[in-house]
Amino acid sequence: xxxxxxxxxxxxxxxxxxxxxxxxxxxxxxxxxxxxxxxxxxxxxxxxxxxxxxxxxxxxxxxxxxxxxxxxxxxxxxxxxxxxxxxxxxxxxxxxxxxxxxxxxxxxxxxxxxxxxxxxxxxxxxxxxxxxxxxxxxxxxxxxxxxxxxxxxxxxxxxxxxxxxxxxxxxxxxxxxxxxxxxxxxxxxxxxxxx
Amino acid sequence: xxxxxxxxxxxxxxxxxxxxxxxxxxxxxxxxxxxxxxxxxxxxxxxxxxxxxxxxxxxxxxxxxxxxxxxxxxxxxxxxxxxxxxxxxxxxxxxxxxxxxxxxxxxxxxxxxxxxxxxxxxxxxxxxxxxxxxxxxxxxxxxxxxxxxxxxxxxxxxxxxxxxxxxxxxxxxxxxxxxxxxxxxxxxxxxxxxxxxxxxxxxxxxxxxxxxxxx
Numbered sequence: 001x002x003x004x005x006x007x008x009x010x011x012x013x014x015x016x017x018x019x020x021x022x023x024x025x026x027x028x029x030x031x032x033x034x035x036x037x038x039x040x041x042x043x044x045x046x047x048x049x050x051x052x053x054x055x056x057x058x059x060x061x062x063x064x065x066x067x068x069x070x071x072x073x074x075x076x077x078x079x080x081x082x083x084x085x086x087x088x089x090x091x092x093x094x095x096x097x098x099x100x101x102x103x104x105x106x107x108x109x110x111x112x113x114x115x116x117x118x119x120x121x122x123x124x125x126x127x128x129x130x131x132x133x134x135x136x137x138x139x140x141x142x143x144x145x146x147x148x149x150x151x152x153x154x155x156x157x158x159x160x161x162x163x164x165x166x167x168x169x170x171x172x173x174x175x176x177x178x179x180x181x182x183x184x185x186x187x188x189x190x191x192x193x194x195x
Numbered sequence: 196x197x198x199x200x201x202x203x204x205x206x207x208x209x210x211x212x213x214x215x216x217x218x219x220x221x222x223x224x225x226x227x228x229x230x231x232x233x234x235x236x237x238x239x240x241x242x243x244x245x246x247x248x249x250x251x252x253x254x255x256x257x258x259x260x261x262x263x264x265x266x267x268x269x270x271x272x273x274x275x276x277x278x279x280x281x282x283x284x285x286x287x288x289x290x291x292x293x294x295x296x297x298x299x300x301x302x303x304x305x306x307x308x309x310x311x312x313x314x315x316x317x318x319x320x321x322x323x324x325x326x327x328x329x330x331x332x333x334x335x336x337x338x339x340x341x342x343x344x345x346x347x348x349x350x351x352x353x354x355x356x357x358x359x360x361x362x363x364x365x366x367x368x369x370x371x372x373x374x375x376x377x378x379x380x381x382x383x384x385x386x387x388x389x390x391x392x393x394x395x396x397x398x399x400x401x402x403x404x405x406x407x408x409x410x
Contacts, residue, residue, distance in 0.1 A: 077210055077211055081210070096323065172321060
């Protein structure tokens, strides 16, 4: 597969949110606004790219029996590094995403890519795969966040549409997350099928 | 196999230790700045009448008051050797976890000067609005304690208007302010000489605490 194809695959055909339905917990919980979705997506992208690279470099030396613990340790390390960095430099975003940052450790996208791709491909390919899937996740979360923010709070990236009221609160809450995700999934797959 | 896992863990721990050492100072600075800003936001003006600018409020080590098994850190703003306002840190349990506020109360017990959220884990887009909802936050700015009840009311008569769809957070927020006010009463009671027996007892307990602190 071409290097470029590795990136677009994660964005469209193997989109982690709309096609593979991976990482649903952070997807539903953090997309209350476009900005939150974007931040969560970028945080996951950071961990995904680095852990993919580290794991693809380590994989040949890791015995099969302990490969899952080793991968988890590697992923947890990057997540903790990310946590320190966010706490130090973007405390506002860290405060908003809170618990969901440490939970990236158990995000099935990250471990999934390590198992399905990184441990049998080169470091460069794994990095590209991480970027592709990470971007796919980021875009999906941002779109979902934007839709929920527009319907729920009548604002776009924190900018309130002038002259509007409160919006449909359900969309900021959990039920709205499921509804919005469902409809976006339908639209996304309809678009894919046409191609 | 064991070696591999051990080695990975050892290496990762070393990396984390390094990153921790590197980011420790920025994290502390960021936290100190958040605290300074919060104290600055909730207190009165500087002695010369100028606004306390963001991050310029001078922080000395806070005093601590123990009450009902909770400890309240507080900062006193002094003007002409008399306290004019207190910034009291108050923590309650909100909807998603601890909710920590800095509450500014004027020394004459007439006004809540302002409140500021130090830390929270409320739902993004709902309870988390307690840090951004203009309508909710402005209620606390210069809140008249004599004419306003510290309780969430629907519809609002003489109390606090809740954030839409975040009643639990609003109630927790309000109780944090009420707790800060109770702590304020105890702080002041410990400072003024009173003939009232009950207050004298309070004073005694405060003195004991101060002695403990002095040690």
